Amino acid sequence: VMPPIWCRLDRFWFEHPGVIPQxxxxxxxxxxxxxxxxxxxxxxxxxxxxxxxxIEFREYSFLKNPSLPKEVRESIVDVRICKGNFTSCNKNKTGQIGMPKYASDLMIIELLSSYKDIKVIEFSSMDLDFHGFSDNTKEEKFRNRMKRYTSAWCCLPPSMDDKGHIYYDIYWDEKPKSIEKKRIVM
Structure with missing residues (x-):
């Protein structure tokens, strides 16, 4: 389920100042x-x-839809960042899973493996939750997919180079690869 997306500029098919005129x-x-x-x-x-x-997806309001089956609405577990390492996180709280900061894909798979019957796994935040894939090939494939998912914002005054569109770069806020990633030992 996607989070709500907050925008400052409206997207429309003709040049405008960010908000559709009138x-x-x-x-x-x-x-x-x-x-x-x-x-x-x-x-x-x-x-x-x-x-x-x-990657399956739903609009942010999906879980609030009154037509959502009761068995989905009542089958939710909340994943929260916890203090400590992988083994010391409290996984016994009802309806809540503790996950260490900077978890890798393998750590998350191990952590969530006992929750296969849960319909909704909700992350309270993705900040510091996911630290990347253990396999570079998987990461490259995921990044390729995500780059295809982003759209263009239209319309700027056209120039020879941009044809009036700005394409979103989903990875614009990444730190340079030269910054060492923190690792957690399982």
Whole structure:
């Protein structure tokens, strides 16, 4: 389930100053997923050899939909960052899992393996939760997929180079590879 996406600029098919003229749009606002993501790309079957496994997604309001079956609504576990290492995190709280900061994909798989019957695993935050893949090939495939998912914001005054579009770079805020990643020992 995607988080709500807060936007400062509206997306529309003609040049505008960020808010569609003659509307009363207050900023910032929760915008539709297609302001940032290419939903058609996310729904498309991409080759696993190049893009890794398919990622299912839902709009942020999915869990609040009154049509959501009761068995889904009542089958939720909350994942929270905990102090300590992998083995010292408190995994016994009802409805809550403790996960250490900077967990790798293998650590998360191990941690969540006993919750296979749970319908919704909710992360209170993704900040410091996921530290990357243990396998570089898996990471590259995931990154390839994510790069396909982002969209363009339209429209700027066209120039020869940009045709009036800005393409979102989902990795714009990453630290340079030269910064050493912290590791957690299981």
């Amino acid at each position: 509307t009363l749009t207050k900023q910032p606002f929760i915008c539709p997923m297609d302001h940032v993501f290419e939903i058609s790309e996310m729904a498309e079957e991409l080759l696993g050899e190049e893009f890794g496994p398919r």
